[in-house]
Amino acid sequence: MKKNKKNFWFIFFTVAILSFTLLYLGIKYLxxxxxxxxxxxxYIILSLIFGAVSSVLYLLQLKIMCFVFVLGLFVGYLDMFRTFLGSRSGWEDLAGLLSLFTWMAIGLCAGTVLQFLSYCYHKIRYRGKD
Incomplete structure (x- = not known):
């Protein structure tokens, strides 16, 4: 449990700090x-929410879901930056943030499905070995 707690805080601070940094740099410079x-x-509140969600998923031992959620965040930030750089219609800020939230939700939903499939696989595979 001690290692889980240490990793919990590591994941929390890593995701929160990276999220804040990427949001700040994207809005200000891009x-x-x-x-x-x-x-x-x-930005701080949103980053803390992202950090809390990812670290709670890890603490609850939903590691597949946590990884896919963080991967969805990463893809969301890349898509947000692409939207910021590619469009000059005046709506790129809203469209970029909307793409970030969309990819975050896709990551959370895909992680839930993959975690459930992993649970079902282990339940079926180890059914007779209890």
Whole structure:
């Protein structure tokens, strides 16, 4: 349990700090929007939520779901950056954040499905060995 607790905090801080950094850099430098104190507070809250979700999934021993969720976040940030750089219609900030949330939700749902399939596989495979 001690190792799980150590990894819990490592995952929490890693995901939260990377999320904040990527959000800040993406909005300020790629999009070119000014960052206010209210924006920073929103970035911190969103980053803490992402960190909490990923670390709680790990703590509950849903490691497949945790990995796929973090992978969905990574793809979401890449898609958000692509949207920021590719479009100049005036809606790229909203479209980029929407793509981040979409990929985050896809990662969470796909992780849930894969975790359930893994559970069913282990339940069927080790049925007679109890």
């Amino acid at each position: 999009l070119g929007n000014p960052v206010t104190l209210q924006n920073i507070a929103a």
